[in-house]
Amino acid sequence: MNHGDEILIYKQLSWDYNISPVDIKSVLKGDKASAGHFTQEMLFIRMLETYPWFTILQVLNVYDIKKLLTTRVVSKLRSASLREKYEFVRLRLQQVIPSAG
Numbered sequence: 001m002n003h004g005d006e007i008l009i010y011k012q013l014s015w016d017y018n019i020s021p022v023d024i025k026s027v028l029k030g031d032k033a034s035a036g037h038f039t040q041e042m043l044f045i046r047m048l049e050t051y052p053w054f055t056i057l058q059v060l061n062v063y064d065i066k067k068l069l070t071t072r073v074v075s076k077l078r079s080a081s082l083r084e085k086y087e088f089v090r091l092r093l094q095q096v097i098p099s100a101g
Contacts, residue, residue, distance in 0.1 A: 001058040009059055013046050014038065028060065044068045045076055048086060066093040 010021035010028075014036070023035035028043050035043075047056055056065065069090045077083045 001055075006059060009047075009051070009055070012050070013043055029064070040068065041073060041076075045073055048073070048077060049079070049082060053089070062093065062097055066097045069093060 006025075007021045010024040014021075014024050017036050017038075019036045019038065023032065024038070024043060026032035027035045027038060027040050028047075030040060033039070047059070051059075060068070069086060071087075071090070074083055074087050074090055077086060
């Protein structure tokens with residue numbers, strides 16, 4: 001994914017607010033606490049509800065996804081089918097990605 005595509009994704013995540021894509025990226029990456037009213041968790045949930053899995057993998061690395069994809073996040077997804085899908089992904093990531101430390 002090129003830089004322009006990544007910036008477009010960050011813009012689309014906050015399409016309904018005037019928040020810079022740089023701030024969105026900083027929050028998603030954990031470098032900033034919030035952008036407008038968006039927290040990292042809120043942006044990640046928006047991402048899960050908006051983009052295909054392979055797009056998410058191009059924007060975030062699997063270690064960050066493993067950290068962000070908690071039972072709390074999964075429970076907040078609007079669609080039952082998405083909750084089921086991402087609970088499976090969450091459990092699988094716990095099995096295959098080593099824990100830090």
